[in-house]
Amino acid sequence: MENIVEIKGLTKRYDRKEALRNIDLSIEKGKVVGILGPNGSGKTTLIKLLMGLLHPNKGDIRIDGESPGMHTKSVISYLPDRNALYSWMTVKDALQMYQDFYQDFDDKKAEDLLQFMKLDRTMKVSNMSKGMKEKLNLALVLSRRAKVYILDEPIAGVDPVARDQILDAIIDNYKEDSAMIITTHLVRDMENIFDQVVFLGDGEIILSGEAESLREEKNMQIDDLYKEIFG
């Protein structure tokens, strides 16, 4: 399969601290890739670099053959690790905004996802709980027919019921011609989704490979491997 994401020698510094050091990574179409690591390991920095929200100090990123910019933003569907929807918006406004900006937005799918997440179009973002905001953001992200989905900590800080709903939505809406990149430190809940995993620690790739091969090779679950590496 063709690589949709290619990263070469990527380095990002915040002042003097190196958040990412010389990262090389390729992601094929059709793969679900888990970027795993504890807090502060560089997962969100990597995602933000892919999204063009941060600019690298060194190295090269290619997504769908292009550097992060307007084109890549139009083919990536991104779920940030916090709610970024404007507080004045209602669910309806948020849907309209996605429809206006993304040609790949599927209104029918959005309707189904809103029903599944039990969200009403008239609800105001500022009146929603953290879990509801997370579900709304995920519904918007999964309603696109994007080439790359990037989900930054999609289940962090939500209750177990919302967590199951979110995981079901991710599994049900994954498309084989897209790539999906998910960062998490809650490995146990998500490890069955991953085709490929990348263990990130202190800004470096410690281990990466096919999830199934790693399980066989190390004779343990990815969650146990995570604990062995970072424990």
Added chain:
Amino acid sequence: MFKYAKYELRGTMKFLMGAIILALGASTGIQLFIRRETRSGGMTLESDLMAFLMVALVFVVVGAIIGGMVYLISSYRRELYEDRGYLTFSLPLSGSQLLGSKLIVALFWGTVMGISIILYNLVLAQLLIGYDLFGEMWRIAGQIDNFGFLFAGSIVTSLMESSVTLLLVYFAITLSRVSIKSRKIGSLWFILFIVLTSIVTYIQEFIANQLPMYLDLSRMNIIGQQEAYILGVDSQFGGTLSIQGVVSIPGLIFQLLLIGGAFIATSYMLEKKIDIV
């Protein structure tokens, strides 16, 4: 660009409509007080109290417009420092589209606020005091040569002046964000803005003085220093439109270049240099 402007407009509408309504309410109160006092004989049109109330009225109008502009500027700043930036900067928008939207919406609100508050007060004064302000203005306009050119010129030049100010503010905020990561120290953008404005004003006046070439809008012809002096134009004048209806051509060209330069530089920083941390 207009796609984003639509959301910027909606996001700022509640506060700015509130500011307009508040200003209209305050000016209604002041005008009603003036009418009551003048009718009861407690105040004449020439009295000190009247002068004070007129100043208060001007303060209400100017205060509402300044309040609105401060809100719009803080809305730009919030994109660079708050979580909403994650959404804005992940949209497929170029730096110039984002900046252009912010600028258009700020100019739009400035115009709407200015026109609505001034027109409302003129109409209210006419209704309450009974003085035909519009008729008087129309009569004065009829006495001015080429009033149409002067009117259009004043609109264009005030839009240019506002654009320069807004773009210098946006430039200063963006430059502070790029060079200083801390939000607290990032507030130094205001000092940067003051310094930039001083430099720009100095250069503009310097150029205008070195190249004394003016456009007289009332006669639509180019004049030199001598004729400008006869018309009463200040020899230091380098701005866009004098009270005599004269425009400094080099000053105008400098402003146009400044608008283009500040727009390109700020757009570039938004697209290539801003880190949403």
